[in-house]
Amino acid sequence: MREMTFHSADELSHAYILLSPSAEERKAAATALASAAVCSAPGPVPCGVCRACRKVRAGIHPDVITISRIADDKGKKKREISVDQIRNVIADSVVLPNEAERKVYVIDEADTMNIPAQNAALKLLEEPPRGVIFLLLASNAEHLLETVRSRCAEIVCGAQEEEPDAETVKLGMAFLKRCAEKDEAQLFRWCASNENMDNAAAVAFVECTIGLLTDMLCRRKSTLGMSDREVYELEALMEKCLGMLRVNTSVKQVFGLIAVSAVCE
Numbered sequence: 492m493r494e495m496t497f498h499s500a501d502e503l504s505h506a507y508i509l510l511s512p513s514a515e516e517r518k519a520a521a522t523a524l525a526s527a528a529v530c531s532a533p534g535p536v537p538c539g540v541c542r543a544c545r546k547v548r549a550g551i552h553p554d555v556i557t558i559s560r561i562a563d564d565k566g567k568k569k570r571e572i573s574v575d576q577i578r579n580v581i582a583d584s585v586v587l588p589n590e591a592e593r594k595v596y597v598i599d600e601a602d603t604m605n606i607p608a609q610n611a612a613l614k615l616l617e618e619p620p621r622g623v624i625f626l627l628l629a630s631n632a633e634h635l636l637e638t639v640r641s642r643c644a645e646i647v648c649g650a651q652e653e654e655p656d657a658e659t660v661k662l663g664m665a666f667l668k669r670c671a672e673k674d675e676a677q678l679f680r681w682c683a684s685n686e687n688m689d690n691a692a693a694v695a696f697v698e699c700t701i702g703l704l705t706d707m708l709c710r711r712k713s714t715l716g717m718s719d720r721e722v723y724e725l726e727a728l729m730e731k732c733l734g735m736l737r738v739n740t741s742v743k744q745v746f747g748l749i750a751v752s753a754v755c756e
């Protein structure tokens with residue numbers, strides 16, 4: 492899993508979907524993000540040791556509220572999270588936090604929200620109250636409405652990602668900087684000077700760039716002044732390039748496409 496530390500809680504997105512088949516991994520990710528949201532350290536957050544961080548770990552922070560399937564009369568867990576439960580969240584979310592500057596709602600097994608519940612949640616995600624962060628824990632994102640998913644940053648917990656080496660990250664950042672500066676001539680020169688790398692290096696570069704763009708969308712990294720739309724478009728372009736490289740399109744051709752497409756008006 493990517494390390495979930497932030498310079499400050501301001502870097503957090505207002506909503507996340509935390510995906511994993513393992514309940515433990517989902518919970519660990521939720522604890523890290525919730526701690527980051529309420530941590531009282533000046534940064535980076537979460538510090539892991541302040542009172543707020545410790546309370547989150549112990550499950551007793553008053554501003555970290557967990558919603559899960561409720562039990563019926565016989566003590567058996569209901570199959571779904573109901574719309575009433577989400578309506579309660581809506582009502583509660585406008586109340587200011589008790590101790591922290593932010594409030595976090597952890598929706599456990601969010602993929603068991605029925606459709607009315609999801610539609611109610613969507614309203615919250617579209618216009619989240621200030622200082623409120625939603626963490627949707629799920630094992631199967633496909634049970635969530637596309638509209639809900641599009642409002643959240645998705646994090647796949649526990650995924651073993653191969654860390655790109657420092658040189659590749661440097662190359663990726665140099666490229667993204669040129670894209671952000673929207674200087675076509677510079678970008679063109681940069682592409683021309685890199686078009687002779689071999690296929691494996693090009694694949695590593697493109698994969699690394701996609702990772703960096705995802706980090707930007709999840710607010711784990713500065714977007715360098717690019718709008719979310721520009722970041723999305725760039726990510727789509729890089730995905731396309733990755734597909735081309737995988738069918739052995741020449742690196743030169745791929746960098747040619749990048750040179751003419753990466754700077755959008």
Ligand SMILES: [Zn+2]
Binds near residue numbers: 529540
């Ligand atoms: Zn802390």
